[in-house]
Amino acid sequence: MRTTTIEELLEDFEFLDSWEDRYRYIIELGDELEDLDAELRVEENRVQGCVSNVWLIASFDASSPPQISFRADSDSQLVRGLVSILIMLCNDQPAPTVLALDVEDLFTRLELRNHLSRSRSNGLFSMVKRIRVLAAEGIAQADH
Amino acid sequence: MNTSVNSFDPKALRADFPILDTRVHGDKLLVYLDNAATTQRPRQVVQRISDFYTQQYSNVHRGIHALSEQSTDLYEQAREAVARFIHARHPHEVVFTSGTTAAINLVAHSWGQGHIQSGDEILLTLLEHHSNIVPWQQLAERTGAVIRFVPVEQDGQLQLSQLSSLLNERTRIVSLTAASNVLGSHVPVKDIVAQAHSAGALVLLDAAQSAPHQVTDVQASGVDFLAFSGHKMLGPSGIGVLYGREELLEEMPPFLGGGSMIRSVTTDGFEPGELPEKFEAGTPPIAPAIGLTTAIEYLEDIGIEAIQDHERQLVVEAHQRLSSLEGVRILGPPIEHKGPIVNFLLDGIHPHDAAQALDQQGVAVRAGHHCAMPLHQHLGVTATLRASFYLYNTQEEVKILADAIVDTQRVFRRDG
Numbered sequence: 423m424r425t426t427t428i429e430e431l432l433e434d435f436e437f438l439d440s441w442e443d444r445y446r447y448i449i450e451l452g453d454e455l456e457d458l459d460a461e462l463r464v465e466e467n468r469v470q471g472c473v474s475n476v477w478l479i480a481s482f483d484a485s486s487p488p489q490i491s492f493r494a495d496s497d498s499q500l501v502r503g504l505v506s507i508l509i510m511l512c513n514d515q516p517a518p519t520v521l522a523l524d525v526e527d528l529f530t531r532l533e534l535r536n537h538l539s540r541s542r543s544n545g546l547f548s549m550v551k552r553i554r555v556l557a558a559e560g561i562a563q564a565d566h
Numbered sequence: 567m568n569t570s571v572n573s574f575d576p577k578a579l580r581a582d583f584p585i586l587d588t589r590v591h592g593d594k595l596l597v598y599l600d601n602a603a604t605t606q607r608p609r610q611v612v613q614r615i616s617d618f619y620t621q622q623y624s625n626v627h628r629g630i631h632a633l634s635e636q637s638t639d640l641y642e643q644a645r646e647a648v649a650r651f652i653h654a655r656h657p658h659e660v661v662f663t664s665g666t667t668a669a670i671n672l673v674a675h676s677w678g679q680g681h682i683q684s685g686d687e688i689l690l691t692l693l694e695h696h697s698n699i700v701p702w703q704q705l706a707e708r709t710g711a712v713i714r715f716v717p718v719e720q721d722g723q724l725q726l727s728q729l730s731s732l733l734n735e736r737t738r739i740v741s742l743t744a745a746s747n748v749l750g751s752h753v754p755v756k757d758i759v760a761q762a763h764s765a766g767a768l769v770l771l772d773a774a775q776s777a778p779h780q781v782t783d784v785q786a787s788g789v790d791f792l793a794f795s796g797h798k799m800l801g802p803s804g805i806g807v808l809y810g811r812e813e814l815l816e817e818m819p820p821f822l823g824g825g826s827m828i829r830s831v832t833t834d835g836f837e838p839g840e841l842p843e844k845f846e847a848g849t850p851p852i853a854p855a856i857g858l859t860t861a862i863e864y865l866e867d868i869g870i871e872a873i874q875d876h877e878r879q880l881v882v883e884a885h886q887r888l889s890s891l892e893g894v895r896i897l898g899p900p901i902e903h904k905g906p907i908v909n910f911l912l913d914g915i916h917p918h919d920a921a922q923a924l925d926q927q928g929v930a931v932r933a934g935h936h937c938a939m940p941l942h943q944h945l946g947v948t949a950t951l952r953a954s955f956y957l958y959n960t961q962e963e964v965k966i967l968a969d970a971i972v973d974t975q976r977v978f979r980r981d982g
Binding site: 431442445446449473475476497498499500501 | 591
């Protein structure tokens with residue numbers, strides 16, 4: 423899974439005028455996610471508050487502060503794309519950086535909020551909330 | 567297909583619904599196919615509410631002044647209009663609530679309190695909306711009652727053959743929808759009422775999806791209670807109706823306590839008022855009730871049968887168009903056994919993704935479990951897509967829906 427920056431994403435999205443192109447691009451980003459095995463697509467990994475199913479798991483390396491890597495899956499192609507964007511931005515970043523990420527601002531700048539229904543936006547923010555919880559847990563565990 | 571007995575022109579009628587000219591996502595003309603969730607209001611209803619607030623508004627029942635007397639008259643005329651619309655014997659059999667949900671909760675609390683004991687049975691069906699499941703589950707939790715469900719066939723029709731074995735001497739009430747909000751499935755109400763009554767059980771009919779689209783006759787059907795919402799039939803939101811047979815309502819205790827519902831109050835207690843005030847504590851939804859009168863008159867002017875006929879033509883057209891597309895699966899019973907709902911799935915596309923893509927093209931449908939999770943569990947899916955029609959929808963809009971589905975499939979196609 424590649425990592426990317428906000429600037430790179432903004433550049434990519436700039437060339438997408440129609441909803442069809444934006445959706446196709448989001449779906450392509452989702453294709454970069456590896457499928458989660460069925461045993462990981464379980465309730466404890468499911469993000470609450472999303473209208474479709476999203477599963478998100480985090481792992482941490484031994485550095486201090488720990489770097490996070492996320493894996494995720496969804497039964498919705500659009501949500502896979504969105505969570506893929508989130509993971510690209512967060513993966514291999516120190517946990518405090520992940521905690522400080524302003525996702526709302528990012529998705530506004532990507533003009534993705536216009537293309538997302540309110541319930542979907544809420545789902546997105548549920549994912550962000552989950553990412554923050556997992557990052558904070560990683561920091562807390564490293565402190566012990 | 568284009569002949570109708572008592573037809574009306576939906577295109578001409580759309581002039582009464584300015585919101586249908588809305589453009590969304592830039593320049594996409596709105597195609598509103600989420601009528602099972604809520605319908606739009608004609609300007610006559612909006613104007614009536616506006617006139618009422620600007621010229622006639624006051625509180626009802628208590629004031630001894632001109633405005634209050636006028637408001638009270640208009641509010642009680644709304645009750646009379648509803649009684650006429652559902653063929654009730656008396657206007658005082660009509661209780662105004664905030665909606666179908668509140669009406670069912672009222673029965674589950676007030677009637678349930680005196681009639682349901684541990685081991686008693688409440689019979690529902692797998693077609694029910696959560697609003698006709700959860701209030702009974704809450705009642706069962708309070709009382710130790712048992713809830714049973716009439717199963718449905720895979721196409722969403724009730725397994726009526728199961729009814730006789732599910733009804734027994736412990737069954738106190740059968741509470742069921744007249745038409746599924748998910749699949750549109752119609753239910754043979756008269757037949758069920760006859761079987762329930764002979765087993766000694768009452769029947770509550772959730773008419774939220776039927777009252778807007780077909781004739782409602784509480785006397786002919788013989789139901790004991792009936793609930794529906796104004797906002798699904800051109801009326802304002804915040805107004806709903808509980809119909810109950812007079813003798814049942816008479817002996818039921820009040821649900822909410824407060825002003826209006828009492829005859830007298832002392833420091834020692836209270837004495838409840840008469841029907842229907844007994845069930846209308848506090849200031850009622852006065853303007854919504856008056857708006858509902860106008861909505862009912864609007865529907866009566868066109869004729870419910872003519873509306874039903876028009877909707878049937880739309881559903882026939884939708885089935886023809888959608889079933890000719892690759893990768894579209896229509897769920898639910900045959901057209902002759904359902905209301906103006908077309909429920910479908912697109913192969914390989916999550917219903918939420920599909921609904922969002924349709925929305926980008928101006929087409930408003932609903933995706934999800936439609937507040938009927940048990941039915942979806944039975945169907946083996948977590949979510950479905952639902953297009954639901956009303957009197958102002960047109961054949962052209964059905965074509966736009968079909969074209970938008972094709973475009974959606976193109977965007978989500980995996981082979982690029």
